[in-house]
Amino acid sequence: MPRLDIGRLRSWTVVPAPRFIGGNRVELLQGGDELFPRMRQAIAAAQREVWLATYIFHDDPAATTLAVALKEAAGRGVAVHVVVDGFGSIKTLAGVRALFADSGVQLEVFRPLDRWYAWLQPGQLRRLHQKLCVCDEQVAFVGGINLIDDRHDMNHGWTDTPRLDYAVQLQGPLATQVHATTRAMWARAHLLRDWREEVKTVARSARPVKEALSKVRQLRGVQPLAPAAALGDPEGPMRAAFLVRDNLRQRRVIERSYVEAIRQARHSVDxxxxxxxxxxxxxxALRHAARRGVVVRLLLQGKVDYRIAALAARALYDELRSHGVRIFEYTPAFLHAKVAVVDEQWATVGSSNIDPLSLLLNLEANVVVRDREFAATLRQRLQQAFDLSVEVSGVPARTGWRRWLHRGAVAWAANLYLRVAGITGRY
Incomplete structure (x- = not known):
């Protein structure tokens, strides 16, 4: 791989600030069965560049077909850059490296765990959890779907029913922001791997402290968007925003977007x-919405992949249900969707869970759409899932001191994890 200019790489690491922009086309896709063919089509049509970031890049047949499409694009001269998370892809990283060997695909690993002491390094609990792909800065994909077959779970093996998950295909001005963010993730992974050159630059500087601080800002900074006129009509049809959660300036951008939408809800929150x-x-926000008459419905896992995560969620059931929040557990398959619809006019699809990992630690990306037609489509898909789910009802499973012990233990464990990760303050 030819060596890239360090200055150019640093300019790639900045991430756009969130802003609603009109003139987009946003299409909902359900599962890899709908997403992967669209991605292959876009990659095959790419003429200049393809950028891809994912938490898991598996080596099963479904993911391999995407790897082949990326290799073919690189073979015809398209600049193909892929970044995967060092923890999410740890089990398949060797296979992915083999797939891309000598192909021209420029693969980077975000926070790799290839040495025993890697876990001792600061920030290793902060993972790249985004699922992004953008081709020629024209067509982009954002969502919660990893590059793995819908019927394959890395811990539970193969199943007959595909997991429930969503993504969106974007065309229009918002694709530019997805491009900048995906490129930033790849550049950050590359620069962190190639840190020796950065250290040399700082050491040779006449003002090393200032230079070091400048590089930190460049690695974590936020680049202002271009004027609205350059990005399309901000009041035009299909207004949408691309939200990127990082660990500096935009730490709570996704959480705040959710909370604000729920606070303004008048009729329904799904x-x-x-x-x-x-x-x-x-x-x-959920409690207050339910108390003022908003129908608040939560669709959570019924078929559990991580028992600890399920215990954490269930510790909150009684509190929320006592205020009128309805809770459903999805049982046909594993639930992996991270989506919401408010009043059939606000909708979000992305990678962010509603837990401390996603809201305070991981790098996440969501698309928020203010469009009645899109919101209605997503709500219709969700209604099908609600119809297949079991509503939590009846008396609490735990009462008295057992209930409070369960909840206290979960809260203690969550706060301990955050302290280990370097997060202070109240959650």
Whole structure:
């Protein structure tokens, strides 16, 4: 791989600030069965560049077909950059490296765990959890779907029923922001791997402290968007925003977007998420919405993949149900969707769970759409899932001191994890 200019790489690491922009086309896709053919089509049509970021890049047949499409694009001269998370893809990384060997695909690993002491390094609990792909800065894909077959779970093996998950295909001005963010993730992974050159640059500088601080800002900074006129009509049809959660300036951007939408809800809130352990402000927004007559429905896991995560969610059932929040558990298959619809006019699809990992630690990306037609489509899909789910009802499973012990233990474990990760303050 030819060596890239360090200055150019640093300019790639900045992430756009969120902003609603009109003139987009946003299409809902359900599962890899709908997403992967669209991605292959876009990659095959790419003429200049393809950028892809994912938490899991598996080596099963479904993911391999995407790898082949990326290799073919690189073979015809398209610049193909892929970044995967070092933890999410740890079991398949060797296979992915082999797939891309000598192909021209430029693969990077975000926070790799290839040495025993890697876990001792600061920030290793902060993972790349985004699922992004953008081709020629024209067509982009954002959502919660990893590059793995819908019927394959890395811990539970193969199943007959595909997991429930969603993504969107974007065309229009918002694709530019997805491009900048995906490129930033790849550049950050590359620069962190190639840190020796950065250290040399700082050491040779006449003002090393200032230079070091400048590089930190460049690695974590936010680049202002271009004027609205350059990005399309901000009041035009299909207004949408691309939200990126990082660990500096946009730490709570996704959480705040959810909370604000719930606070403004008048009729309904439908939220589907596999891992649910929100903080105080999020729970308060749900309770208050239900108390003022809004129909609040949560779709959570019924078929559990991680028991600890399920215990955390269930520790909150009684609190929320006592205020009128309805809770459903999805049982036909694993639930992996991270989506919500409010009043059939606000909708979000993305990678962010509603738990401390996603809201305070991981790098996440969601698309928020203010469009009645899109929101109605997503709500219709969610209604089908609600119809297949079991509503939680009856008396609490735990009462008295057992109930409070369960909840206290979960809260203690969550806060301990956050302290280990370097997060302080209340959640």
């Amino acid at each position: 939220l589907a998420v596999p891992y649910f352990y929100p903080g105080r402000s999020f729970r308060r």
